[in-house]
Amino acid sequence: MPDYTLKVRRYQPESGEGAYWQEFKVDLDPDLSVLDGLLQVRDREDGSLVVRCSCRAAICGSCGMKINGRSTLGCKTQIAEAHEQANRRNGGTEPIVVEPMANMPVIKDLVTDMESTHWTKIRRVTPWLLPEGDPPEREYVVPPESMIDITQSMACIQCGACVSSCLSLEVDPEFIGPAALAKAYRFVGDPRDAEARGRLYDLAQDPHGIYDCTHCFSCVDACPKDVAPMDQIMRLRRIAGDDHDIDDVNNGRRHESAFTKIIEKKGTLDESLLLQESYAQGVKGKLIPTPGAIKGLVGSLPTAVRGLRTGKMRSLAKLIPGVHEKLPGDAQEHVQRIYTHAEEHREELNLYISGEEELEPEPDEAETPTPEAAIEPEPDEEGGR
Amino acid sequence: MSDLKLAYWPGCVSRGFTPELHGSMAQVAERLGIELVTLDRANCCGAGVIAEHNTELADTLNARTFALAQSTGLAMMNICSTCQGAQSECQQRLDADSAYRAHINEALAEEGLEYAKDKPGFENKNFLWVLVEDYGLDQLKAKVTRPVAGLRVGPFYGCYIIRPRHRIGYEDHPERDLYLERVIETLGGEVVEYDGARKCCGFPVITMNRETSLRQAGTHIGDALDAGADCLVTPCPLCHLNLDMQQPEAEKITGRELGLAVLHLPQLVGLALGFEPADLGMGKHIASTEWVEARLAGGVPV
Numbered sequence: 279m280p281d282y283t284l285k286v287r288r289y290q291p292e293s294g295e296g297a298y299w300q301e302f303k304v305d306l307d308p309d310l311s312v313l314d315g316l317l318q319v320r321d322r323e324d325g326s327l328v329v330r331c332s333c334r335a336a337i338c339g340s341c342g343m344k345i346n347g348r349s350t351l352g353c354k355t356q357i358a359e360a361h362e363q364a365n366r367r368n369g370g371t372e373p374i375v376v377e378p379m380a381n382m383p384v385i386k387d388l389v390t391d392m393e394s395t396h397w398t399k400i401r402r403v404t405p406w407l408l409p410e411g412d413p414p415e416r417e418y419v420v421p422p423e424s425m426i427d428i429t430q431s432m433a434c435i436q437c438g439a440c441v442s443s444c445l446s447l448e449v450d451p452e453f454i455g456p457a458a459l460a461k462a463y464r465f466v467g468d469p470r471d472a473e474a475r476g477r478l479y480d481l482a483q484d485p486h487g488i489y490d491c492t493h494c495f496s497c498v499d500a501c502p503k504d505v506a507p508m509d510q511i512m513r514l515r516r517i518a519g520d521d522h523d524i525d526d527v528n529n530g531r532r533h534e535s536a537f538t539k540i541i542e543k544k545g546t547l548d549e550s551l552l553l554q555e556s557y558a559q560g561v562k563g564k565l566i567p568t569p570g571a572i573k574g575l576v577g578s579l580p581t582a583v584r585g586l587r588t589g590k591m592r593s594l595a596k597l598i599p600g601v602h603e604k605l606p607g608d609a610q611e612h613v614q615r616i617y618t619h620a621e622e623h624r625e626e627l628n629l630y631i632s633g634e635e636e637l638e639p640e641p642d643e644a645e646t647p648t649p650e651a652a653i654e655p656e657p658d659e660e661g662g663r
Numbered sequence: 664m665s666d667l668k669l670a671y672w673p674g675c676v677s678r679g680f681t682p683e684l685h686g687s688m689a690q691v692a693e694r695l696g697i698e699l700v701t702l703d704r705a706n707c708c709g710a711g712v713i714a715e716h717n718t719e720l721a722d723t724l725n726a727r728t729f730a731l732a733q734s735t736g737l738a739m740m741n742i743c744s745t746c747q748g749a750q751s752e753c754q755q756r757l758d759a760d761s762a763y764r765a766h767i768n769e770a771l772a773e774e775g776l777e778y779a780k781d782k783p784g785f786e787n788k789n790f791l792w793v794l795v796e797d798y799g800l801d802q803l804k805a806k807v808t809r810p811v812a813g814l815r816v817g818p819f820y821g822c823y824i825i826r827p828r829h830r831i832g833y834e835d836h837p838e839r840d841l842y843l844e845r846v847i848e849t850l851g852g853e854v855v856e857y858d859g860a861r862k863c864c865g866f867p868v869i870t871m872n873r874e875t876s877l878r879q880a881g882t883h884i885g886d887a888l889d890a891g892a893d894c895l896v897t898p899c900p901l902c903h904l905n906l907d908m909q910q911p912e913a914e915k916i917t918g919r920e921l922g923l924a925v926l927h928l929p930q931l932v933g934l935a936l937g938f939e940p941a942d943l944g945m946g947k948h949i950a951s952t953e954w955v956e957a958r959l960a961g962g963v964p965v
Contacts, residue, residue: 450872538717577873590947627722627756
């Protein structure tokens with residue numbers, strides 16, 4: 279069996295020493311996981327190596343860790359794949375780098391404190407059903423299709439990989455974060471819950487809520503269960519702004535609606551109009567500023583002055599909101615027709631639920647394989663049968 | 664002479680607050696021998712913001728741009744990581760479901776347009792991908808007249824051109840998240856490894872959470888400076904806005920003096936092709952590019 283090298287970030291607080299790196303050689307079948315490698319180290323070489331795990335099948339969510347800089351589950355990452363990834367650039371014998379998850383305190387070696395960040399944030403979004411009135415005598419009866427939409431957020435196994443990967447949390451530890459916001463959507467989208475509006479209002483107004491997500495897709499890549507937390511955050515924004523008309527103090531809703539309206543009018547982005555309207559939206563010729571508008575507008579002034587000085591913004595269309603040209607010929611009218619069509623339907627295709635369509639098989643591929651072809655065994659890699 | 668001819672979507676910001684990007688792209692394409700047919704009737708990609716409002720609307724707007732490109736019979740090129748990401752997301756949904764695609768195409772019919780899945784020859788690629796996969800680094804290297812030797816360049820990708828993994832096309836092009844390094848090396852520069860290369864610039868929340876946004880930008884610039892970078896290079900004009908245009912503001916938030924030039928990808932290519940910094944609009948940047956110019960002129964010891 280091949281040898282792999284694991285370079286593990288160790289931290290043993292009782293030693294009084296800081297964190298350090300340690301390399302271990304493991305002798306493992308390539309199909310086995312990085313977690314299997316770590317358990318081999320613990321069994322054969324160093325019983326003091328601490329790692330949290332249970333099911334070893336990507337179900338329990340215990341073994342969140344960073345492998346080659348990526349937040350994931352140790353049990354869901356094949357060691358051969360991790361080795362290949364570690365050696366993409368140099369093609370040599372770089373070790374597989376294993377670290378505890380980020381954005382949370384480390385307790386010991388690969389074990390992080392899930393309570394102080396993850397669970398605290400999960401509780402922040404009231405992760406239980408708030409139905410209206412007294413519960414029914416028997417179970418709640420809902421049409422099955424009304425629950426399909428939230429199955430994606432229900433797939434979360436609370437491993438914390440998304441929290442570890444979150445680039446917004448990295449600079450703003452108060453951000454409610456991807457796992458908790460995905461959990462919030464699980465209840466906002468639940469037909470039995472009566473507090474959707476209250477939940478949305480709370481998450482939209484919080485400066486560290488739904489509008490603090492920078493849309494970087496890190497959590498989408500990290501999640502071992504395809505929950506796509508960022509997509510759930512975007513759904514929360516859509517429902518808060520468009521279905522519940524919640525005008526938040528963070529200018530999130532204003533930014534989205536200003537952007538959308540500008541493209542309807544102009545086809546391409548009028549940036550100065552976007553800036554103005556994100557802070558102070560015009561209604562019938564009057565600007566209605568948000569509480570943060572003056573601060574926001576004044577805050578962007580020095581940037582505008584600098585842009586003027588270098589020539590970046592030296593044109594009327596860039597300086598004066600609304601001067602920006604619309605698309606040529608009848609193109610703008612066609613864009614406006616698209617708006618009418620799409621705003622009427624607002625169809626939301628979620629590929630997690632609908633899946634990608636099966637392609638019609640080509641006629642020759644559709645044929646049944648000949649008996650010989652069907653029983654032809656795969657040649658074994660090592661030459662034996 | 665290259666025989667590349669592409670339908671070209673410049674995007675909004677490259678003609679708005681980063682006009683030097685569109686300008687340098689046009690010159691660089693000409694010198695590389697890439698013919699660009701501008702899609703002047705095409706519309707904004709929505710930048711993920713319109714999808715936040717209504718995904719069907721975003722999908723239809725981008726289906727329109729694809730259909731305009733398809734009507735030229737050419738493959739399509741963009742020069743913005745954000746356009747790439749927003750358009751790929753829509754394309755994935757359009758390609759996944761024929762009934763949905765037919766529904767979207769209804770809205771395009773009046774203009775005589777139709778988006779066809781798997782149309783031979785049609786793809787939508789950022790200039791970075793075109794450069795490596797279609798133009799080729801060997802051909803690029805042959806065009807270099809003034810290698811950017813000694814220039815220490817930190818790559819900055821922009822989220823949308825490397826994530827999410829299932830949408831970027833890594834199955835066919837597994838090294839797409841290493842292309843900037845390859846291009847820097849091909850042009851004769853030195854790649855600077857630093858923590859922020861594949862992180863978020865913070866631009867999407869600049870009007871919503873200024874502190875989060877500028878702390879991201881400032882941290883990455885600081886990390887690149889600590890690693891010895893002379894400049895950053897990015898294929899995304901929105902990243903450029905936060906890293907360059909907002910750099911003085913990021914200084915205030917992070918409480919650290921910064922001052923790192925941020926180049927658009929075509930500008931770095933252009934320098935190696937022999938263009939002068941002024942031709943490439945580098946004087947329009949907020950963070951001074953003088954250090955880069957001095958380095959190239961041999962005025963700064965390596």
